[in-house]
Amino acid sequence: MQMLHLVAALLLLHLRTVALALNQEGLDLIQAKLGLEDPNNALANWNSSDSTPCKWTGITCATISGTGGNPSVINLDLNALDLAGPFPAAICRLPNLSVVNLSLNYINSTLLNSSLLPCRSLTHLDLSQNLLVGSLPDSLASLSLLRYLDVSANNFTGAIPVSFALFPSLQILSLTANLLNETIPAFLGNISTLQELNLAYNPFAPGLIPSSLANLSNIETIWLAGCGLIGSIPSTLGRLKKLTNLDLSSNFLTGNIPDTFPGLASVVQIELYNNTLSGNLPLGLSNLTALRRFDAAMNLLSGSIPDDVFSIPLLESLHLYQNSFAGYLPVTAGKAGKLLELRVFSNNISGSLPADLGTNSPLMFLDLSENLLTGEISKGICDGGKLQEILLINNYLSGSLPEGLGHCRSLSRVRLANNRLSGVVPAGMWGLPHVWILELTDNSFSGEIPSNIAGATNLSKLLIARNQFSGNIPAEIGSLSKLYEFSASDNRLTGPLPVSLGSLPELGQLDLHNNSLSGELLTGIKSWGKLTKLNLADNDFTGRIPLELGNLPVLNYLDLSGNVLSGEIPMQLQNLKLNQFNLSNNQLSGPIPPMFHNDAYRSSFLDNPGLCRDFNGLCPSSAGNSHGRSKFFWLLRAIFIFAALVLIVGITLFYWKYWNIKRGKKMMDKSKWILTSFHKLGFSEYEILDSLDEDNVIGSGASGKVYKLVLSNNEALAVKKLWKSNSLKNDGANHHEAAYDAFESEVATLGKIRHKNIVKLWCSCSHRDCKLLVYEYMPNGSLGDLLHSSKASLLDWPTRFKIALDAAEGLCYLHHDCVPPIVHRDVKSNNILLDGDFGAKVSDFGVAKVVDAIGKGPQSMSVIAGSCGYIAPEYAYTLRVNEKSDIYSFGVVILELITGKPPVGPEFGEKDLVKWVCSNIQQNGEDSVIDSKLDISSKAEISKVLHIGLHCTSNLPINRPSMRRVVKMLVEVREESKPSLLPKDGKLSPYYHDEDEGNIA
The missing domain is CATH 3.30.200.20 (Phosphorylase Kinase; domain 1)
Structure with a gap:
């Protein structure tokens, strides 16, 4: 390190002598550059031969009074240049520097008080989305001109400094997505100039919302989502006349929504979702003349929805789903002229829909699923011409579908399952160009599937099971190149399967059981490379089972029972890995393939009179064998059985007389x-x-x-x-x-x-x-045992990379290809086993859980499962489990592979491996965490995989990639492509809310 400083000093001395023309501000910036890594050479034009730095990348100059008319640096904007290293303290020597933006880089280490104190002219400091650690510096409050401070998405820990109460002119304070772990302090209410307070997504200790925040008379945004808040919402917040955005979502708040909220005269958005609030909605919300978005979903609210909610003049979005609201949907919902989005699913709303719902507003998203609604769907539901999603699953709606839905070309998502709807589906609905899911399951619809379905070029899921559809399946269905699931079971469909059905490249599930389909099964189905489920049971299909079925690579569900199929069972079916297999109730003959001579398949071949069901394999080769040959086989079988019995009796006597005496009572019966x-x-x-x-x-x-x-x-x-x-x-x-x-x-x-x-x-x-x-048996044991032993030298980098990719593909299968998905819950190096070629396999599913309902969000578990050092931060705190928990644990495994160190150990002190890696990188660079046993020639690849591991172990679950994305990133590393491995999403928005989170519909 001393050598580096010496080289920097000599280089600076050289620059002073060679480039005497460069002014002092330029020299200071050159020194700042020397302390930063610039992998993309983004600062290449910071040229010491220039007289001033005013034309350099990221530099803005202006003429300041008192400088003799010479331009001076006022703005340093190096946003998203992939710069790495500690905060460049030299920039604070620039006397007129007012704006510093170093966001979206890899600025690391701690932020020292001494580095910041000289920045006396600073008004705007943005260090968001970097790798800074340690405590927030007290000296920030000494910057008397500072109005904007954003250090969100770093790794600051501890408490908010008491000195922050003394900011004289601060307007924006953003500490979002750090690791701050004390309670939210009341003294923040003393920053009278504050306009935005953004503290969301920090692991604060459980505490109340400080009532002193009501003193912030200039406040416009309060963003406290995911802050561990408990208790009730202070009613005094209702007096904040300038407040435009209030986000208290994803906490543990209780009690009522304060009846003072109608006094928030300027509020545009109120986010209260995912708490434990109870009681009724307050009356008088129609007084909120600026309110556009109101979200109180996922609470314990009850009572009826007040009529005046829909009288809010600018209301665009209303989320009240997953509560206990009862009563009717107010008729005023049909009068809301600006309403774009209405989501009130999973309540107890009864009665009929307002007759003019959608007629008077540009309605785009409607979800009233899981209620007690009756009557018909509003005729003008798409009159606004913008309806994209209509979800009315699990109600008691009746009547026919509005004709207007057949002309609603903006629709992309139609889910009307489990109602009492009937009649013919409007012809135009089948061919809507943007619809990707059309779900009409469990109703009483009739009529045929028309040929204009060819127009539904974006259709991925066609779900029409358990209705009264009739007629043939049109050949035009074969033009739906994106179709993944076609479910039309329990209808009255007739005729043969169209040949074009066999050419669908994305088809994953085909379920047509319990119809009256006839003809032979399709051949030439090579395009079905993604098919996992094929259910054609209880139809009138004839002919032989196609040999090609045995060549489908991922088929694991095959049910052809209840047809009139004949001939032998193709031996090729033994190639399949079948979880569900049923060929019962047909006219099959000949032997059962040897692979199926197993108790697991004993009920798969019932009621096929010509089929040889002898699981001992003593079958005649065909039904036409002579009577004499049949007798011979029966005689041979009897001899075999008798010999086997004699052998068994002999062995049993021997065992009883000798072996059992030797072993005593060691073995059970x-x-x-x-x-x-x-x-x-x-x-x-x-x-x-x-x-x-x-x-x-x-x-x-x-x-x-x-x-x-x-x-x-x-x-x-x-x-x-x-x-x-x-x-x-x-x-x-x-x-x-x-x-x-x-x-x-x-x-x-x-x-x-x-x-x-x-x-x-x-x-x-x-x-x-x-x-x-x-x-x-896996001869090389577990990754953990091998990696943390004297045999770790066997694991060179290519082997470690292969292990990481293999394990990622196994977890990706669990998360994305199993139906329903499976969360392992105990991913660790000891549960990754290695075969003779060091191929990796995920093992030990003793605490694995099935994610029963896609879209229900994280499930709460009664106890913590997992191992120390691998447990995701939010899992230990909330006991909520989903795939993101596994991804964090897998990220720890990646860090183990790179560092060679266990997830916890005495050398880390109070830290675990994740925190140790982060702090070491920030202080000493990446080389300091790479296992010394690894060949340094692979450093570039190791570095990329290291960043993937850090991405997976992000403190915020929302920032972790899916396992499918992890596999893709690892493959890209191996292919030496160079995509951005870390997300550059920009700031987390205080308006962020994943609308599908928790949506069971």
Whole structure:
């Protein structure tokens, strides 16, 4: 470090001698540049041969009185240039510098008081979205001219300094998305000049909203979303006459919405969603003449919706979903002239829709799902010509659809499932060009699917099951190149499947069961590369099962039962990894393919008289065998059975006489073991039980042991044995319950999923005294054991990268390709197992959870699952689990791979690996965190993956990428493409609200 300073000093001395023309401000800026890394050479034109810096990138000059008429630097704007390094203190030597914008860079280290004090002319300081750490500097309040301060999206910790109460002229204070963890202080109410107070998304200690904020007579924005606030909303906030934006969302607020809120004369937006507020909406909201957006969704509000809510003159958006409102939707809703968005789903609203809803307003988004609505859909619902979404799922609406919907070309989302609607769907609705989901399931619609469906070029989901649609499926459906799901079961459709259906490249689910479709099944279906579900059961299909079905790469649900199919079962079907398989009630003949000689498929072939169902494989080759040959096979079978019985009796006697005496009572009665297999097995449960010796134990824990077994066919297995509670002490019952819950979860999860990067569960064995899980054996053990041992040298960078990508693909499958998605909840290096080629597979699904309803948002769990150092910050605090929790944990695994260090350890002190990496990078650069065992020639790739890991471990869940995006970023790194790995989204908006969050519709 001293050498670096010496080089900088010598270079500066050289510049002084060579470039005597450059003024002092230019020299100061050159020194500031020397302390920064500039990977994109963004400051290349900061040329020391210039006389002034006024034409340099990011520099603005002006003539200031008292400077002799010479231009002086007043503005330094280096926003989003990927600059890295500590805050360049040299810029504060510029005497007239008033604006500094270093946002969206990698400015790191702590922000020192001594660095800022010389910036006496500063009026505007923007250091948002950087990597600054430590406490907020007290000296900021000493900058008497400072009006704008934005240090959001950094890693500042601790409390807001008491000195902040002394800002003499501050107007904007933005501390959003840091790690501030004390309560919100009351002294902020003393900054009388304040116009914006943005403190959202900090892990503040639980505390009340300071009533002193009512003293901020000039305040326009109060953004306190996600601040851990408790208690009631101070009624004194209602006297803030200049307040335009009030956001108290995503806290733990209780009590009523203050009846003083109608006094917020200037308010444009009120955000109260995701709290525990109760009581009625206050009367008098129609007095809010500037209000455009009101959101009190996801609370415990009740009573009826006041009529005057829709009399707010400029009301554009009203969100009251997921509350307990009852009564009718006010008729004034049809009179709201500016209304664009109305979301009141998941309440107890009854009665009919206002007859003129949509007639008098430019309505774009309507969601009244999950209520008790009756009557017809308003005839003029799309009269405004802008309706994009209409969601009325799970009501009691009746009558036919308005004809106007057939001309509503702005529609993109139509969901009307589970009502009592009837009649013919307006012809134009089938061909609307922007609709991507058309859901009419569970109604009484009739008529045919018309040929003009070809116009629905954006259609991805066509869901019309359980209606009374009739006629043929039109050939034009084959032109819907984006169609992913076509569900039309339980209707009256007839005729053959159109050949064009086989050419849909995006088709993932096709469910046409329980119709009257006929003809032969489609061949030439190579385009169905994404098909996962095919259900054509209970129709009148004839002919043979196409061989091509066995070549569909991801098909895991196949039901062709209840048809008139004939011929043999194609052997190619053994290529499929089927969770659901049913060929019952057909006219199939011949042998069942060997792969299906398994109890899991025993009910898959019922009522096929010509089908040989002998699971021992002693089938005649065809139905036409002679009677004599049939007798021969029966005789052969009888001989085989008799010989087997003799052998079994002999072995049993031998075991009873010798082996059982030798082993005593060590093994339990094998006859009481229940085997459940998930793949075709080349071994029996008895061979597993006989091998459970203490010499084979490779791991042990509170709930049981793990054995490595090598069977007679040289196949290696790993067996996890969970024992009964009487073998445990003290809290053994709790261990027993947890262990058996883990067993059930593991079986329920791994028994259904198939992926190359998910460890294979061969079978499970159950007994009243213990339970066994039998997995494929992974010879290189867990990533954690290998990485943090003397064998870590085996893991060079290409191997570590491969492990990261494999594990990411496994988690991506769980999050995005399983239906419903699965959250692992215990992602860690010890649960990533390595095969002989160091391929990685995700394991241990004992605490995994299914996300039951897409769009319901995070689910609260009763206990924390996960391991120390891997648990996402918000998960430990709220017990809310979703995919973002797994992504944080995976980010920790990436940091382990890069640093070679465990997630927690004494060398970190009170920090964990994530905080240690962040602080070390900020103080000493990236090289300081890279494992010394890694080849430095891979540094560029390691650096990119490091940034992916940091992206995944963002403190805010909203900033973490999806696992699909993580896989894409890792693939891009390997392909040496150079996309931006970190988001450059700009500032978090105080108006941000994901409308699909929590929307069950």
